Amino acid sequence: MLDTSRRTVFDASHHAFRDEVRKFFAKELTPHLDRWEEQGIVDRSFWTACGRAGILCPNVPEQYGGLGLDFGYNAVIDEELAYLGSSAGITLQNDITAEYLVAYGSEEQKRKYLPAMIRGECITAIAMTEPGAGSDLQGIRTTARRDGNHYVLNGSKTYITNGQNADLIIVVAKTDPEKGAKGTSLILVDADTPGFARGRNLDKIGQNSADTSELFFEDCRVPITNCLGEENKGFVYLMSQLPQERLGIAISAMGAAQRAFDETVAFTRERKAFGKSVLDFQNTRFVLADLRAKLQVGWAHLDWAIKRHIEGKLDAAEGAAAKLWHTELQWEVMDACLQLHGGAGYMNEYPIARLWRDARVQRIYGGTSEIMREVIGRTL
Structure with missing residues (x-):
């Protein structure tokens, strides 16, 4: 068990939350960890169980179904998950994708996606990395071209965490390629959108239970309203x-x-x-x-x-x-x-x-x- 007796950042509420997280992981995660490692993906039922237990997106505001807690609660989940040796992608949903939607999403986007994310019914990914662009996000080549009231996405992404399970992908794309980094936008793509396809679940050195995938966009049409935040502010x-x-x-x-x-x-x-x-x-x-x-x-x-x-x-x-x-x-x-x-x-x-x-x-x-x-x- 992770010793937190000398920690200074957590209060009594954080410690009580940690106790609940530990009990939940002992029942719903530890018994399945080896199997998930072998199959290369975490069961979707684990996500919905996390939702019922209140450990998905804990700092999302209450009006969208969250608990409205501070980041310290995310940290508790991150620590306990890592201490158990699990690479389940819930931390990406808690710490990254939910934050993008809360910070930049329209009211319609927030109400559409956040409650389902909190329940574990909507699994998310963020697609930044490309075969030719890793840490250099300015070098991405995926494009989202305006066509009437839609964007048409073309390009590919790789090493995407939650790629196989994801229902919603935040795609980093160039909406104005001539502007370089200043022409980058974040586009929401639902996994059932025509033109979107998943590649293989990548064979990695480690973190085997984290589904990590290639994603492809070929004339993938999404409404202009799927832009997350302002265009070209990505x-x-x-x-x-x-x-x-x-x-x-x-x-x-x-x-x-x-x-x-x-x-x-x-x-x-x-x-x-x-x-x-x-x-x-x-x-x-x-x-x-x-x-x-x-x-x-x-x-x-x-x-x-x-x-x-x-x-x-x-x-x-x-x-x-x-x-x-x-x-x-x-x-x-x-x-x-x-x-x-x-x-x-x-x-x-x-x-x-x-x-x-x-x-x-x-x-x-x-x-x-x-x-x-x-x-x-x-x-x-």
Whole structure:
């Protein structure tokens, strides 16, 4: 169990919510985790169960069916999910897509989609990355051309989380290609729209239970009213929401890193070598002591960042720094902990193997570590 006794950002209500989340995951997630990893996708019934339990989109305003809570409740869900070693895409819906609809959606869009998202009946994805454009969102080539009172979308996306399950996709497209980044818009595409097609569920190194897909748009027609926010303001919207997205990744990094550490302490205490516990070797204790000190610093910084974000003060550079530092720490912890498991660490039957595999992409999606350094460096 994740120890939160020394945390500073959460109050009694957050702790009570965490207890409910833990009970729910113990019943509805943990028993199915291995099966979801094997099948490469989370059951849709899990999403509707999450909806009934009130852990989808908790910070959506009450008039749209949400609980109107602060981001701290999202953080609780992110931490608990990561600590269990799950890559279920509910965090994307909670932390990213719902935020776009709340911040930029029309009243009609909010009332159409948000209640269904909260119930788990509408699963969402956001389609940014393309085969030729990853962290460089200015380089996207998917277009949305006006044709009367419709947009006609053409292009392809890849590495899209929730791609197989998604009922609604927020598509990043060029509505005015001649303007570059200033000609980018966010277009809502329902999955049953003619011209939209899903590709394969991609075969990844890790995070196997997260359905990650190619998406294709071929003369895909959607009403002009499906533009999310103002036309040609998409790039501004994306940049405005990135601090929360990157903070969410940092939170997940810490939850998973702590689980790896806890597993390794338990393993080395029980594992024997040369007649004594592996934990009794000075090298083991020193490695774990270094990791524990870094985790302590990490949790303190994370509480600062969550509090700052709740207050509306977390800026782009701070969000980038959080993602950079915590995901790099996550990988350091994972690699050291797998090493301390010895040969057992390479066996899939041990949790550390999955945690290690799943961690690798954290330094890539949401903006690579190299791009995070660029973002921070430009503020110097």
